[in-house]
Amino acid sequence: MTESMEPLYLEDLQIGQRFISGSYVMEAARIKEFAAEFDPQPFHLDESAAQASLFKGLAASGWHTASVAMRLLVTSGLRIANGIVGFGGEIAWPRPTRPGDILHLESEIVESTPSRSKPQQGIVTVRSTMLNQDGEAVYMLTAKLLVFRRPL
Amino acid sequence: MTESMEPLYLEDLQIGQRFISGSYVMEAARIKEFAAEFDPQPFHLDESAAQASLFKGLAASGWHTASVAMRLLVTSGLRIANGIVGFGGEIAWPRPTRPGDILHLESEIVESTPSRSKPQQGIVTVRSTMLNQDGEAVYMLTAKLLVFRRPL
Numbered sequence: 001m002t003e004s005m006e007p008l009y010l011e012d013l014q015i016g017q018r019f020i021s022g023s024y025v026m027e028a029a030r031i032k033e034f035a036a037e038f039d040p041q042p043f044h045l046d047e048s049a050a051q052a053s054l055f056k057g058l059a060a061s062g063w064h065t066a067s068v069a070m071r072l073l074v075t076s077g078l079r080i081a082n083g084i085v086g087f088g089g090e091i092a093w094p095r096p097t098r099p100g101d102i103l104h105l106e107s108e109i110v111e112s113t114p115s116r117s118k119p120q121q122g123i124v125t126v127r128s129t130m131l132n133q134d135g136e137a138v139y140m141l142t143a144k145l146l147v148f149r150r151p152l
Numbered sequence: 153m154t155e156s157m158e159p160l161y162l163e164d165l166q167i168g169q170r171f172i173s174g175s176y177v178m179e180a181a182r183i184k185e186f187a188a189e190f191d192p193q194p195f196h197l198d199e200s201a202a203q204a205s206l207f208k209g210l211a212a213s214g215w216h217t218a219s220v221a222m223r224l225l226v227t228s229g230l231r232i233a234n235g236i237v238g239f240g241g242e243i244a245w246p247r248p249t250r251p252g253d254i255l256h257l258e259s260e261i262v263e264s265t266p267s268r269s270k271p272q273q274g275i276v277t278v279r280s281t282m283l284n285q286d287g288e289a290v291y292m293l294t295a296k297l298l299v300f301r302r303p304l
Contacts, residue, residue: 038219039226041235054234054298062238063219067190070215074191082206083193086214088292092240140240146206 028099059096180251211248
């Protein structure tokens with residue numbers, strides 16, 4: 001595991017390098033507020049309706065979970081010099097996030113490709129898994145990030 | 153294009169069927185608030201810092217854009233009887249979302265696979281593209297959704 005205190009450049013990121021974030025507690029009130037704004041479905045908004053749904057209890061919107069993962073990555077997961085800027089990637093929610101869940105993110109560099117046309121930059125693929133307090137994976141993101149070389 | 157007023161079941165969704173959402177205006181204040189909570193990076197928080205960044209102007213967090221896309225899908229894009237519940241998918245942000253952008257979502261059914269083990273359900277793959285007021289794609293999501301058959 002790397003303590004990522006100094007901003008990192010392309011040449012600092014090696015395949016297999018791992019980064020562990022701090023933790024974040026999912027609050028029921030915030031789950032409902034987020035859902036009211038961005039994902040207004042009964043199983044994200046109301047405990048009784050959620051109990052009767054396929055989730056069998058209140059569950060955070062997957063986009064809320066994804067946004068919390070970004071917060072963890074930006075604030076304590078991985079410090080890239082030019083910021084964390086992604087082109088896209090693959091996303092999965094193997095199980096729901098619940099009120100009271102204590103979440104953290106474990107990230108690993110899985111690929112690093114220098115740009116052919118732009119010698120000062122490259123694409124780094126980072127695979128992140130969000131785990132709850134029971135060590136269960138609730139979210140996975142494999143993202144392609146734009147990363148610059150250290151300026152000369 | 154299908155007017156999706158009635159809740160849809162697995163047998164209602166055909167490959168090639170398209171759904172067009174209503175529109176959503178990205179506000180600068182909400183871009184900054186969302187970023188302060190979930191993606192606190194200078195180019196999402198402050199116009200001057202953003203001007204000096206690779207975005208050359210304030211840009212919404214990609215997760216804010218993704219969350220707005222979910223709102224459009226849920227409220228006006230696609231009405232699935234059991235709700236829109238995704239296992240995961242592929243995501244891309246080909247260009248940034250800016251303050252004042254008027255966004256809408258165009259979605260298409262690209263695959264539908266009945267479950268082998270659970271006859272009452274299937275997985276439907278939906279490809280959604282978010283376009284701005286100039287018709288430029290700012291976000292794409294290809295998502296695998298859990299969809300149930302109409303109850304007998």
